[in-house]
Amino acid sequence: xxxxxxxxxxxxxxxxxxxxxxxxxxxxxxxxxxxxxxxxxxxxxxxxxxxxxxxxxxxxxxxxxxxxxxxxxxxxxxxxxxxxxxxxxxxxxxxxxxxxxxxxxxxxxxxxxxxxxxxxxxxxxxxxxxxxxxxxxxxxxxxxxxxxxxxxxxxxxxxxxxxxxxxxxxxxxxxxxxxxxxxxxxxxxxxxxxxxxxxxxxxxxxxxxxxxxxxxxxxxxxxxxxxxxxxxxxxxxxxxxxxxxxxxxxxxxxxxxxxxxxxxxxxxxxxxxxxxxxxxxxxxxxxxxxxxxxxx
Amino acid sequence: xxxxxxxxxxxxxxxxxxxxxxxxxxxxxxxxxxxxxxxxxxxxxxxxxxxxxxxxxxxxxxxxxxxxxxxxxxxxxxxxxxxxxxxxxxxxxxxxxxxxxxxxxxxxxxxxxxxxxxxxxxxxxxxxxxxxxxxxxxxxxxxxxxxxxxxxxxxxxxxxxxxxxxxxxxxxxxxxxxxxxxxxxxxxxxxxxxxxxxxxxxxxxxxxxxxxxxxxxxxxxxxxxxxxxxxxxxxxxxxxxxxxxxxxxxxxxxxxxxxxxxxxxxxxxxxxxxxxxxxxxxxxxxxxxxxxxxxxxxxxxxxxxxxxxxxxxxxxxxxxxxxxxxxxxxxxxxxxxxxxxxxxxxxxxxx
Numbered sequence: 001x002x003x004x005x006x007x008x009x010x011x012x013x014x015x016x017x018x019x020x021x022x023x024x025x026x027x028x029x030x031x032x033x034x035x036x037x038x039x040x041x042x043x044x045x046x047x048x049x050x051x052x053x054x055x056x057x058x059x060x061x062x063x064x065x066x067x068x069x070x071x072x073x074x075x076x077x078x079x080x081x082x083x084x085x086x087x088x089x090x091x092x093x094x095x096x097x098x099x100x101x102x103x104x105x106x107x108x109x110x111x112x113x114x115x116x117x118x119x120x121x122x123x124x125x126x127x128x129x130x131x132x133x134x135x136x137x138x139x140x141x142x143x144x145x146x147x148x149x150x151x152x153x154x155x156x157x158x159x160x161x162x163x164x165x166x167x168x169x170x171x172x173x174x175x176x177x178x179x180x181x182x183x184x185x186x187x188x189x190x191x192x193x194x195x196x197x198x199x200x201x202x203x204x205x206x207x208x209x210x211x212x213x214x215x216x217x218x219x220x221x222x223x224x225x226x227x228x229x230x231x232x233x234x235x236x237x238x239x240x241x242x243x244x245x246x247x248x249x250x251x252x253x254x255x256x257x258x259x260x261x262x263x264x265x266x267x268x269x270x271x272x273x274x275x276x277x278x279x280x281x282x283x284x285x286x287x288x289x290x291x292x293x294x295x296x
Numbered sequence: 297x298x299x300x301x302x303x304x305x306x307x308x309x310x311x312x313x314x315x316x317x318x319x320x321x322x323x324x325x326x327x328x329x330x331x332x333x334x335x336x337x338x339x340x341x342x343x344x345x346x347x348x349x350x351x352x353x354x355x356x357x358x359x360x361x362x363x364x365x366x367x368x369x370x371x372x373x374x375x376x377x378x379x380x381x382x383x384x385x386x387x388x389x390x391x392x393x394x395x396x397x398x399x400x401x402x403x404x405x406x407x408x409x410x411x412x413x414x415x416x417x418x419x420x421x422x423x424x425x426x427x428x429x430x431x432x433x434x435x436x437x438x439x440x441x442x443x444x445x446x447x448x449x450x451x452x453x454x455x456x457x458x459x460x461x462x463x464x465x466x467x468x469x470x471x472x473x474x475x476x477x478x479x480x481x482x483x484x485x486x487x488x489x490x491x492x493x494x495x496x497x498x499x500x501x502x503x504x505x506x507x508x509x510x511x512x513x514x515x516x517x518x519x520x521x522x523x524x525x526x527x528x529x530x531x532x533x534x535x536x537x538x539x540x541x542x543x544x545x546x547x548x549x550x551x552x553x554x555x556x557x558x559x560x561x562x563x564x565x566x567x568x569x570x571x572x573x574x575x576x577x578x579x580x581x582x583x584x585x586x587x588x589x590x591x592x593x594x595x596x597x598x599x600x601x602x603x604x605x606x607x608x609x610x611x612x613x614x615x616x617x618x619x620x621x622x623x624x625x626x627x628x629x630x631x632x633x634x635x636x637x638x639x640x641x642x643x644x645x646x647x
Contacts, residue, residue, distance in 0.1 A: 192350050193383040195370040197444070198400035207396070211387040 045258030182216025307356035334505035
C-alpha cells in the first residue's frame with residue numbers, strides 16, 4: 001500500500017464509525033424530518049405529496065376551523081416550564097453544591113450519592129411519587145387549600161405546578177453535579193483577594209466566587225433547560241389537559257390522531273427554539289466569562 | 297503619601313491544638329521595608345494574614361498608624377496584599393484587575409480610569425491593559441498583582457512570597473524593582489519570605505521567625521554579623537558553630553583549640569564563624585586565631601570556592617574568593633593554616 005492510501009485508510013478507520021453514526025442517527029433523521037414537515041397529510045394520517053407549508057400554519061394555530069391559540073400556548077408553556085425548572089434548580093443547587101463541597105472529604109461521596117440515587121429510579125415511578133405527594137387530600141394540598149391557594153377539595157396534582165415540581169425534582173442532580181465540580185475546585189485565594197481589595201458580603205461572592213462557578217453553572221443550564229423544554233413523561237403524568245407541553249403534543253400526532261407532517265413541523269419549531277436558546281445562552285456565557293467590568 | 301507604621305502586640309493564634317503564633321510583638325516603622333523571614337510553618341504567613349484581616353488572632357492586638365484594627369474586617373483596613381500566587385481574577389482583564397479595589401471603594405469611573413492608567417504606566421504594564429490574567433507570564437502577573445495592590449494607595453503593602461513562583465534570573469530583577477518601587481513610594485512594605493537572600497537584599501529590617509515566635513529583629517547586616525542564636529546564624533547563611541568548653545576572660549577553649557574573643561567568653565555558649573571570614577593563608581596574620589587544618593573537600597562555586605576543612609577532627613567550612621590570578625588556592629588533601637580574626641568570632645546565646 002502506498003503511504004497516501006495507508007493514510008487515507010487510517011483516517012477512514014478512525015473517523016469512519018463516528019461519521020457513520022452521525023450520518024445514520026443525526027443527519028438522515030434530521031433530513032427526513034425536514035422533508036416530512038413540508039409534506040401534506042393524507043386523510044389516513046400518512047405523509048403525502050404535494051409539498052406545502054400547511055403543517056407550519058397548523059403549528060401557528062391555523063386550521064380549517066380558523067385560528068386558535070392552543071399550539072402557541074403549548075410552546076409558551078414549555079418555554080416557561082423550562083425557565084422555571086432552570087431557575088429553581090439553580091437556586092437549589094448553589095447551596096447544595098457548597099454544602100457538599102465544604103463537607104469533610106469522607107462525607108462528600110455519601111452526600112453526592114443522596115443527590116444521584118433518586119435519578120436511578122424510573123422517571124415514571126418518580127412521577128407517581130409526586131402524584132402521591134400532591135394529590136387532593138394530602139397534607140400539602142390541604143395546606144394549599146387552607147392558605148386559600150386552591151379551591152376546596154382540589155389537589156395540587158394534576159396541575160402545571162405539579163409539572164414544575166416533577167421537572168425540578170428530575171433535573172436537580174444535573175444542576176448539582178456540574179456546579180459541585182466547579183465549587184469543589186474553587187480557588188479560595190480569590191476570595192481572600194476580593195476581601196483584601198475592599199469587597200464585603202455578597203460582593204465577595206459575586207466577584208470572588210461566582211465567576212469561578214460559571215463553567216459549572218453553564219453546563220447545568222444546558223443539562224436542565226433542554227430536557228425540561230422537551231419533557232414528555234412528567235407533564236403527561238403530573239399535568240392535566242391544561243398543562244400539555246410540546247413533547248406531549250408531538251407524541252399525540254404520532255399516535256392517536258396521526259399527522260406526521262404536523263409533528264415534524266412541531267419538532268423543527270422545537271429545535272429552532274432550542275437553537276435560539278443556545279445562541280442567547282452563548283452570548284450570556286461569553287459575557288459571564290469575559291466578565292464585563294459591570295455585570296450588573 | 298502619608299507614611300504609616302504598624303504595631304503588633306502579643307499576637308497568638310492556634311489552629312485546633314496546633315499553635316501557629318505563640319505571642320508575637322513587632323513594631324514596623326512608617327516607610328520601612330520590613331521582612332518576616334522563616335521556614336515554612338514558622339507562622340509568618342499567618343501573621344501577615346492577621347495584619348491583612350483575613351484571619352482573626354486568638355489574642356493580642358494590631359495597630360495600623362494610631363488606629364487599632366484588631367477586630368476590623370479585611371475590607372475596611374487600608375492594607376493591601378500581593379498574594380503568593382498573585383490571585384488575579386481570571387475573568388477580568390489587567391485594567392479591571394487593577395481597578396478592582398477602587399471599584400469596591402466606589403471611586404467614580406473617571407478617577408478610577410485615571411488612577412489605573414497611571415499605575416499601569418508606573419509599573420510598565422500599560423501595554424497589557426486589555427489582556428486577560430491567564431495570558432500573562434509570571435513576571436507580568438507579579439507586576440499586575442503589585443499594581444492592583446498599590447493603586448489603592450494602602451497605608452501598608454503586604455507581600456506574601458511574591459517572587460517565589462519566578463525563575464532565579466527574573467526574581468533577581470524584580471527584587472531590585474520592588475526595592476526601588478518601595479523607595480519611590482515611601483509606603484510601608486511588609487514582606488514574607490523563606491529566602492534569606494531576598495530578605496537581605498530588600499529589607500531595612502528583618503524579623504527572623506521560628507516556631508511561631510520572633511527570634512531576632514534587626515537590620516540585615518546586624519542579623520548576619522551578630523546573630524543572637526544558632527538558629528538565626530544558621531538561617532541567614534552558612535555558619536560554623538563551636539561550643540565553649542572553658543573560658544578564661546577573652547580566651548576560650550573549644551573542640552578545635554583555644555581562641556581569643558573580643559569579649560569575655562561564657563562556658564557552654566556557642567561561637568559562630570562565617571565561612572568567608574575563615575582565611576586560608578600560609579603566613580600567620582598578627583592578632584588572628586590560627587588552626588592547622590586539612591582540606592577534605594573543595595567545591596568550585598564560580599566566584600568563590602567552598603572548602604570543607606578538618607580541624608582537630610571537627611568539620612568546618614571556609615569560603616574563599618576566587619581571585620583568578622595570584623596565589624594558587626589549596627587543593628584537596630593539602631594542609632593549610634586557617635585563620636580568623638577575634639571580631640569575626642560571634643558569641644551566641646546558649647540555646
